Amino acid sequence: MRQAGSRRTLHDIAREAQVSPATVSRVLNGRLDSRIASATRDRVLRIAERLGYEPNRIAQALVTGRTHMVGVVVPYRWYPFATDVMDCVQQRLEPLGWGMVVEGTEGDREWFLHGVRRLEGQVDGILTVDRCDLVQALVDDPPGFGKPVVSVGSDCYRGVDHVSIELGRGAADAVSHLIEQGCRRIVYVVPQISAHPHEARRLAYESTMAAAGLEPELVVFPKGTRRGAREAFLAHAAERRRLPDGLFCCNDVTALGVYRALRDLGVRIPEDVALVGCDGTDETQYVDRPISTIVMPVAQMCEQGIGFLQRRIDQPDLPLQGAELTASLCIRESSRRQVGDS
């Protein structure tokens, strides 16, 4: 048995097969441009097999400039939504023999830029979810970014290849739905980090409320965790004399935190307060009153995004690639008051 840690190299095979390393390389890479005697080919292949040869990817990367790795950048690595994205990307990459390395933005600009730059040298391209502002800064500010970037999500940057998720329609549907269910004091609950005035969910919320002659009200809270949302909502409830009767949450993590807060308060869902989240993550289906949510088309998003990335890597001069997908409302018990309502 060979010594652990010392792997075979091209030269080992070359020596044993009595050919040059160049020939071994050509055989192993199946290069079609140079025909190789089938006797040579067979011999090399057999020996490589017997020696359990595995190419040194690092060396290959150094000379070819290709690492066969893609970087995936998500806002929060621990979000169930991010998990869904990682799984989908992984699934697309697997058959290609490519690897994946994940980086979390953690809501911090410098962290993002630093983390992504570190990735620059080790991946062939990156797929970033949301944070249009950061992606733009990354690619447009000097020194730019040396590898292909595909921006995906509801907050994607259209200056590069992108897969945009249209969230406005789903969000408007969510608010309309709450109104139809009889809600009048509908609050939008959003973590600080996602509370931009021009964000799609917020815009849809505000315009739908306005169209119905209702007063919009925001609960913005600092920490975008389940716990952060729970505590923030409890605090909000404590300082108001009256609770809202409808809640639209920026994402499912928030929705779950708020759900728990409502139970803490002994409030009935949806009878007293109706609740809608956003993302479509699995965990929303397992509470007592499954939570309505806007389902992101994660699989298609990743499939298209990775497809764009692959093509961009192979053909750097391709014209800008873009796609539009839609997220749609999925109504569940947490917001369904009347029987027979669709």
Add this chain to the structure above:
Amino acid sequence: MRQAGSRRTLHDIAREAQVSPATVSRVLNGRLDSRIASATRDRVLRIAERLGYEPNRIAQALVTGRTHMVGVVVPYRWYPFATDVMDCVQQRLEPLGWGMVVEGTEGDREWFLHGVRRLEGQVDGILTVDRCDLVQALVDDPPGFGKPVVSVGSDCYRGVDHVSIELGRGAADAVSHLIEQGCRRIVYVVPQISAHPHEARRLAYESTMAAAGLEPELVVFPKGTRRGAREAFLAHAAERRRLPDGLFCCNDVTALGVYRALRDLGVRIPEDVALVGCDGTDETQYVDRPISTIVMPVAQMCEQGIGFLQRRIDQPDLPLQGAELTASLCIRESSRRQVGDS
């Protein structure tokens, strides 16, 4: 502005600073063994800074044999428990400037061996969670594994550096607790993949039941997802005339699926059926009746594991390192029937 994609190299700095690449390398690496004129040092540093030089990690890796990456292998990448592990590891690695690449076993032996071998060339060592059998096969069967391996979890392999989580105590406590709450028909619910006869939770369950003179009963189901657990439990309930009155679940994902199944059946928790999970993931706290669980000491496990790995990488000849940690029962509403019970 420099061309995107073409990064500065050592030679760029060397040329501009009028020194050899060797000197630049020494300055940038702060090698203490060879003193360098501070004038030279300053000049090089200034120029490197101005040029925005970033070393090519691939090239460094090829020559030093160190990638400053660790591989993390988890049974299921999408388990919330895995997310917790990734976050903890990431946190330990960050200050060191190290990277992380994650691989999921997905319950498949060949997948595991193949995936981990692919990692071999690109990481300085790996941290694997559970799957003692696979880890053992990996390191003990020819051709072995060329990089340090630290095995962690309740099902770790002690033939390499390891951090073992003692689960038997917590599991026994869980079953005793259910018995104290008045449960008599207590079922252990476990996904196929974790249903080995000698697994700690199962052993503790069986012996605690036996000690109380109760009949053990297993529900083993094929797909270890929330949904898989839910459907399996519903099917199980449908073919029995009487439901169990206590459920001990192999992990929190299972517990959440079973929780949902119980709600589907209109069963009260914990009044009709008391429920305990295992892992200590966040999501168990957000359902209406927060789920009791055995809390894994994830943070300590990762801290110790990464510490062992670092030391092993620096000193390959170190004697075997090992640590033992304990997971303990956390009782919540899903299994607390009497008021005042601890």
Add this chain to the structure above:
DNA sequence: CTGAAAGCGCTTACAG
């Protein structure tokens, strides 16, 4: 069809 040579971007003995 195959090989000798150069080179990817670094680091590290070895000299001086």
Add this chain to the structure above:
DNA sequence: CTGAAAGCGCTTACAG
């Protein structure tokens, strides 16, 4: 204190 040279393990024009 600093440089010339070799080399990490590959791939790829360039010859033949």
